[in-house]
Amino acid sequence: MTLSPVRSFSAVVLLSALAACTSRNSSSPNSRAAPPSSEAAPLFRFHVDFWANLNQVLLHEALVPRPLWEGPKSLKNRHVVQTDTLGPSDAAQWHEAIAYYDSHFTTHNLFDHFVGAMPALLAVSSSQNPPTTTDLNEEWRRSLLLAGPIYRTHFWPEHERKDRAYIEGIRPLLAAHGAWFANRLVAVFGMPLPTDSIDVEVTPAVPPFGGFTQGEPPYTPPHAAQITLSSEDPNFTGDTGVEMVFHEASHLLVGRVQEKLEASAKGQGRKLPPRFWHDLIFYTAGHLARDRFGPSYVPFAERPASRLFQGENDPSLAILKREWQPYLDGRVTMDAAVAAMVASLPN
Numbered sequence: 001m002t003l004s005p006v007r008s009f010s011a012v013v014l015l016s017a018l019a020a021c022t023s024r025n026s027s028s029p030n031s032r033a034a035p036p037s038s039e040a041a042p043l044f045r046f047h048v049d050f051w052a053n054l055n056q057v058l059l060h061e062a063l064v065p066r067p068l069w070e071g072p073k074s075l076k077n078r079h080v081v082q083t084d085t086l087g088p089s090d091a092a093q094w095h096e097a098i099a100y101y102d103s104h105f106t107t108h109n110l111f112d113h114f115v116g117a118m119p120a121l122l123a124v125s126s127s128q129n130p131p132t133t134t135d136l137n138e139e140w141r142r143s144l145l146l147a148g149p150i151y152r153t154h155f156w157p158e159h160e161r162k163d164r165a166y167i168e169g170i171r172p173l174l175a176a177h178g179a180w181f182a183n184r185l186v187a188v189f190g191m192p193l194p195t196d197s198i199d200v201e202v203t204p205a206v207p208p209f210g211g212f213t214q215g216e217p218p219y220t221p222p223h224a225a226q227i228t229l230s231s232e233d234p235n236f237t238g239d240t241g242v243e244m245v246f247h248e249a250s251h252l253l254v255g256r257v258q259e260k261l262e263a264s265a266k267g268q269g270r271k272l273p274p275r276f277w278h279d280l281i282f283y284t285a286g287h288l289a290r291d292r293f294g295p296s297y298v299p300f301a302e303r304p305a306s307r308l309f310q311g312e313n314d315p316s317l318a319i320l321k322r323e324w325q326p327y328l329d330g331r332v333t334m335d336a337a338v339a340a341m342v343a344s345l346p347n
C-alpha cells in the first residue's frame with residue numbers, strides 16, 4: 001500500500017540488491033552511510049526502531065478484530081503482545097494509549113496519517129522522545145510516551161529480537177534474487193528505483209496488509225522511499241516474502257503505467273476500477289516471482305487465502321492475463337498493452 005506516484009521517468013537504473021541492515025544513527029538519524037565508492041548502494045537498508053515498532057504495535061492492537069469490527073488482513077485475530085501479564089497500573093496505562101488509536105484509526109484511514117507521522121518517529125533514537133509535528137500531534141505523541149516505558153520493559157526486547165531474526169532470514173534471499181527482481185521491475189515499469197538504498201523499517205505488525213510503502217521519484221524528502229514490513233506475518237518470509245518486498249517496491253514504480261492507464265481510460269471513455277493499478281502491480285511482481293521460482297510458484301494475489309483476486313474468473317485477473325502478460329513477455333509495447341486492458345474494461 002502506498003501513496004501513488006504521479007511523475008513519469010524513463011531512465012533505467014541497475015542496482016545491486018544486497019540487503020544491508022543498520023541501526024539509525026541517533027545524532028543524524030536519517031542520514032545514510034555512504035557506500036564504499038567501488039560498490040553500488042545496497043538496494044535495501046533495514047532498520048529496527050523503537051518508536052516505529054511501538055506505533056505499529058499500538059495500532060495493530062487497537063485494530064485486532066472484535067465482534068462487528070473489520071480488523072486488519074495481516075495477522076488477523078492475532079495479538080502481538082500479551083497484556084494479561086501486566087500489573088494493573090501498567091495495564092491501565094497501556095490501554096489508555098491503545099484508546100487513542102482505537103478512536104482515531106480504522107483500516108481505511110491509516111496511510112495518510114502514518115506516512116506523515118513516520119519521519120518524526122524515525123528521527124530519534126529509542127532513548128529520546130519523538131517530537132510533536134504537524135502530523136504527529138500532541139495527543140498522539142502523548143499516547144506513545146504513555147505506552148513507551150511499558151513497551152520497553154515488557155515487549156520491545158522480544159520484538160527487536162524477532163525483527164532482527166526476520167532480517168537475517170530474508171537477507172540471503174534478497175542477496176540471491178534481489179538484483180534480478182529490481183532490474184526486471186525497472187524495465188517493466190520504465191521508472192527508476194532510488195540510486196541510494198531504500199530504507200525498510202521492520203516492525204512486528206503492519207496493519208492492515210503487512211506492509212506499506214511511501215515515496216516517489218525523485219525520492220528526495222518529502223518523497224524519500226520508505227518501506228515498512230511486518231516481521232511476524234508469514235507472507236513476508238521465504239519466496240513469498242521476496243515477492244511481497246518487490247510488490248512493495250513496485251509502489252515506487254507504478255506512476256508511469258498509472259498515468260497511461262488514466263489517459264487511455266479518458267481517451268476510450270471508460271472508467272478504471274479504482275484499484276486496477278494495484279491489481280497490476282500484484283500481478284506483475286507475482287508473475288516475475290513465478291518466472292524466477294518456477295511454474296509451481298503461485299503468485300500471492302492468486303492464492304485463495306489472500307482474498308485479492310476472486311478466483312480464475314476475477315475480471316481484473318482475466319484482463320491482466322490476457323492483455324498485460326504479453327507485455328511482460330516482451331511481445332507488445334506498454335502502450336499497446338494499456339490500450340488493450342482499458343478496452344477490456346466494462347463501460
Ligand SMILES: [Zn+2]
Pocket residue numbers: 001002247248251278
Ligand atoms: Zn500494495
